[in-house]
Amino acid sequence: MTATKPRLKSEDWIVAGFKALSEHGPEALKAEPLARVLGTTKGSFYWHFKDVPEYHLRLLALWEQQLSDAIDLARSEEQDPVKRLHRLGDTLHPHNALHGPATAEPAIRAWAYGFSDAATAVQRVDQKRLSYLDETLKELGLSNPDFKRIVYGAYIGLGSLSATDTSDDRNTLSTLLAAILALRDA
Numbered sequence: 001m002t003a004t005k006p007r008l009k010s011e012d013w014i015v016a017g018f019k020a021l022s023e024h025g026p027e028a029l030k031a032e033p034l035a036r037v038l039g040t041t042k043g044s045f046y047w048h049f050k051d052v053p054e055y056h057l058r059l060l061a062l063w064e065q066q067l068s069d070a071i072d073l074a075r076s077e078e079q080d081p082v083k084r085l086h087r088l089g090d091t092l093h094p095h096n097a098l099h100g101p102a103t104a105e106p107a108i109r110a111w112a113y114g115f116s117d118a119a120t121a122v123q124r125v126d127q128k129r130l131s132y133l134d135e136t137l138k139e140l141g142l143s144n145p146d147f148k149r150i151v152y153g154a155y156i157g158l159g160s161l162s163a164t165d166t167s168d169d170r171n172t173l174s175t176l177l178a179a180i181l182a183l184r185d186a
């Protein structure tokens with residue numbers, strides 16, 4: 001008697017997509033290579049998704065929604081702006097199995113250079129995060145708009161570096177935030 005494989009869910013395809021995008025780039029986000037990775041047929045892919053463009057949109061929508069939810073959660077749970085500022089890292093890389101590896105965001109950002117739907121999703125995420133950062137810094141009395149771009153640029157850049165060298169940059173980010181907060185007290 002042979003054991004039957006459990007049916008794949010759309011989430012299985014999404015997780016495989018984040019991993020494939022992170023490891024091989026957007027060319028890997030097609031039915032056939034993903035089916036090979038999952039040990040199934042393209043028919044399973046088309047059972048869950050109308051076509052590859054719909055799959056791409058669902059992948060991006062999930063990524064965007066999870067990051068947006070992380071920001072909303074940080075806003076609602078943390079009243080202290082200093083702690084909320086330090087919590088920014090959680091809003092950039094929420095802990096969720098569906099979101100895929102930490103390398104997913106740099107891969108999506110790279111994908112955005114040649115795919116307008118990814119560029120639009122990245123732009124919306126950036127706007128929401130920059131708004132969160134701007135609001136938090138203003139509460140701290142740090143209204144110079146360059147601060148939010150410096151902090152956000154550091155988060156994005158360090159995320160890209162960590163994707164290639166697997167470093168944990170939390171201490172690096174905390175050092176930057178401490179330096180900016182010191183300006184407030186100077």
